[in-house]
Amino acid sequence: MMRSPRLALYITMATFVLAFLIGGSQYPTMFSSRVVANLLTDNAFLGLTAVGMTFVILSGGIDLSVGSVIAFSGVFLAVILRETGIHPLVAFALLLMITTAFGGAMGSIIHYLEMPPFIVTLAGMFLMRGLAYVLSTDSVPITHPFYDTIQDVVWKAPGGGRFRLIGGIMILAYIVAMLVLHRTRFGRNVYALGGSSATARLMGVPIARTTITVYAIGGGLAGLAGIVYSIYTSAGYSLATVGVELDAIAAVVIGGTLLTGGSGYVAGTFFGILIMGLIQTYIVFDGTLSSWWTKIVIGGLLFAFIMLQKALGWATTRGRRPASDSATQS
Amino acid sequence: MRDQPKPVLRARGIDKFFAGAIALDKVDLTLYPGEVHALLGENGAGKSTLIKSLTGAYHRDGGTIELDGTEINPRGPVESQKHGIGTVYQEVNLLENMSVSDNLFLGWQPVKRGMLDHRQMHRRTREILKGYGLDIDPTQLLSSYSIAIQQVVAIARAVELSGKVLILDEPTASLDREEIELVFSVVRNLTARGMAVVFITHFLDQVFEISDRATVLRNGCVVGTRKLSDVSQGDIVELMLGHHLEATKRKASHASPGDTILSLKGYGKRGMIAPFDLELRKGEVVGLAGLLGSGRTETCKVIFGVVSADHGRAELRGQPIRLNSPRIALEKRFGLCPEDRKTDGIVGDLSVRENIILSLQARQGWTRPLKRSRINQIVDEYVKALDIRLASPNMPIRLLSGGNQQKALLARWLATEPDILILDEPTRGIDVGAHAEIISLIERLREQGMALIVASSEMEELVAYSSRVLVLRDRRQVRELGGEEITTERIVKSISQGESAA
Structure with missing residues (x-):
């Protein structure tokens, strides 16, 4: 665990820049504001999910339910807007309350019943997917005029790029998350919890509150991702976003965060998302490659980054040895 | 000693029961400002239980705790810290994944306009640690510093958050001599500022070095509180055990050892231990002496095959063998009792x-x-x-x-x-009674004809049971002592001479 988390972040950033340069050198049109804008728009829901996932993983946990929560959110919004006359903003607020409370409930079970997060959120995953099916098994289109209004909020950049609201929401979420994680006591408590929960408890960290809040944030951001996804697709479908939780975890790990918790940066996750989006864009530009190559490349990248973390950990423990007194404990 | 000042902490009649068994029986403890008070006793005497009852980690079943004359009832370490009682444990209870200043300020960080003020936090960390004689970069990860420095940071945190009483639970167990000095100078500094320090340890030398008074526990009862200037180490040991312990003496009768069982020639591993020779015979104990980090543990590991050697030859009963995994060692009837149990x-x-x-x-x-x-x-x-x-x-x-x-x-x-038993620090962190029992066990095993390799940092102990002593320094075998040469002075001399040669 002795490693420089900052170095991992820089390597992720360098990887992104390198990938962008390689892509751009083959397809010069990749250096356009259009590509950048689409990168943000297409990955907005995944990016939001990954912010929540970063909180959870930093605290030493995992949240497998987020993909199902997104699908549930889409169906919930589509059905409620079709069946009732309430304003979408009210529906959004209602949904965010439900998913935040759902995340908080999972956090409470994890903390008070001392259950492994993997199992609890796996149950949450099935529960939410099931609830989405109960609401509707078909894809439900959303035709509310407010959705059209949101979709029309576009900032046209020079070069033809169309920056949409949902991309902005994602970027805002990253900025807020950075401030919360690094500039608030709660944020430092998340890192402390991920370092060692027993030690954090002895140091006076409110374990229960922190754990529950972390999963509530995860649930809330998954709900927000669901809203963004429903704006992005103008529909709600219970079979949508299967496996998104795994994409989010991959982005967090590629971003340099340790899966065991306590070390990493939310900025890294942002670049993790961009790298994954960039691979997809490259494959679209190429045109001849199957889209499954995205998965293969991400698999390779993940493997490379895990190896890198191992190497960094190894390098830094070696580096400490001469100055240290733990020399006999090789 | 100082009877005039008012006690800072007075615990009276502390009782604690575990499932019907009495763990603490009407224990009294009084602490005066500016003193180091050692809490002594064998393992299981109730030292930890007493500390946990004082800080509220355990719910006590009876008795009162007064801090500065007012009764307190802490319900946990965090609450007792707010009252003014801080605790530092043997395993440093800080977060290695966070920076030094994060560790010092976790939970009470300075806030400016709703956000943490990192700059002020780093500056104050630097100031506070300067007061402890440390000049380190507070933005670095705690894990990039040695255990001793981490221990001082833990003490600094406890002092900043409590300020009246500091409980040190075996703070020196994993430190070497220089680092112990660092911790002790910090402790002296604190008592000079009027704090009361409770010091728990197994090392009696250290108790006499730094403490003013000692309270001795046995089977959950206080058997005595003594001013250390009035008593000897023997008195304290007697109090702890309830009977007098014979000083470990070198047994004169080292029966002539049997046949060579294991022979290592030029055996070593790059980066761990320089090539060494070892002849091990039946019915003898080979001691490994040296400072912390001198290669004692590495030697044990190489022989047992935990790490495989890259130099040299090994012969077991005259047959060449390759010792490159613990499985093989186990099959060949080796045993290894590791250092960190x-x-x-x-x-x-x-x-x-x-x-x-x-x-x-x-x-x-x-x-x-x-x-x-x-x-x-x-x-x-x-x-x-x-x-x-x-x-x-x-x-x-x-x-x-x-x-x-x-x-x-x-x-x-x-x-x-086993035919060959390797013991790495068999007496570390255990109490005086068990200590003596393990030493006599080693001697019994030797008499039964077993071949033993024992690594230890306690010279007296090595002198007591070793047939031969290998002295290690800087991961290199510098000397082999045998027979009458085996005395504490000779071992110390070999270690230090090796040092001057470098």
Whole structure:
């Protein structure tokens, strides 16, 4: 665990820049504001999910339910807007309350019943997917005029790029998350919890509150991702976003965060998302490659980054040895 | 000593029961400002229980705690810290994944306009640690500093957050001499500022070096509180044990050893231990002496094959062998009792019985399980022979005290009836009584014809049981001492001469 988390972040950033340069050198049109804008728009829901996932993983946990929560959110919004006359903003607020409370409930079970997060959120995953099916098994289109209004909020950049609201929401979420994680006591408590929960408890960290809040944030951001996804697709479908939780975890790990918790940066996750989006864009530009190559490349990248973390950990423990007194404990 | 000042902490009649057993029986403890008060006793005497009852980690069943004359009832370490009682534990309880200033300020960070003020935090960390004689970069990860520095940061945090009483629970157990100096100078500094410090340790030398008074516990009762300027180490040991312990003397009768069983020539591993020679005969104990980090543990590991050697030849009873995995060593009837019993030795959640039987079963292979009756017979035999004190062999081994865990580990290897037994720091962190028992056990095993290699940082102990002593320095064998040469002075001299040569 002795490693420089900052170095991992820089390597992720360098990887992104390198990938962008390689892509751009083959397809010069990749250096356009259009590509950048689409990168943000297409990955907005995944990016939001990954912010929540970063909180959870930093605290030493995992949240497998987020993909199902997104699908549930889409169906919930589509059905409620079709069946009732309430304003979408009210529906959004209602949904965010439900998913935040759902995340908080999972956090409470994890903390008070001392259950492994993997199992609890796996149950949450099935529960939410099931609830989405109960609401509707078909894809439900959303035709509310407010959705059209949101979709029309576009900032046209020079070069033809169309920056949409949902991309902005994602970027805002990253900025807020950075401030919360690094500039608030709660944020430092998340890192402390991920370092060692027993030690954090002895140091006076409110374990229960922190754990529950972390999963509530995860649930809330998954709900927000669901809203963004429903704006992005103008529909709600219970079979949508299967496996998104795994994409989010991959982005967090590629971003340099340790899966065991306590070390990493939310900025890294942002670049993790961009790298994954960039691979997809490259494959679209190429045109001849199957889209499954995205998965293969991400698999390779993940493997490379895990190896890198191992190497960094190894390098830094070696580096400490001469100055240290733990020399006999090789 | 100073009777005039008012006590800062006065605990009276503290009782604590565990499932009907009495853990603390009407214990009194009085602390005066500016004193270092040692809390002594064998493992299981109730030192930890007393501390936990004082800080509220345990709910006490009776008695009162007064801090500065007002009664307090802390319900946990965090609350007692708010009252002014801070605790630092043996295993540094800080977060290695966070920066030094994060660790010092976690939970009470300076806030400016709703956001943490990192700049002020780093500046104050630097100032506070300067007061402890440390000039380190507070933005670096805690893990990039040595255990001693981490220990000082832990003390600084406890002092900043409490300020009246500081409890140090074995703070020096994993430090070497220079680092202990660092911690002690910090402690002296604090008492000069009027803090009361409770110091728990097994090292009596250190107690006499730094403490003013000592309270001795035995079986949950206070058997005495003494001014240390008035008593000798022997008096304190007598109080702890309830009887006088004979000073460990070198046994004159070292019977002539038998045939050579293991012969290593030019054996070594790059980066761990320089090539060394070793002839091990039946019925002798070879001691490994040296400072912390001199290569004692590495030597043990190379011989047992935990790391495989890249130089030299090994012969077992005249036959060349390759010792490159513990499995092979186990098959050839080697045993290794590692230094760090918590991480390398015991399996905490398994029962004492399972822990004792582990190696024997491993050598047999899982396809041939030992019979239940045979297991019980072996376990009963060793529990009795080694006087392992336990409620039942079915209890998880992590509930045993350090000394009893160590004996159970020894039992594990003795059960495999090894020809060669390697013990790495067999007496570390255990109490005086168990200490003497383990030493006499080593001697018994030698007399039975076993060949032993024992690494230890305690010279007196090595002198007591070794037939020969190998002196190590900077991961290199510098000297072999035998017979009359084996005295504490000679060992120390060999170590320091080696140092001057470098």
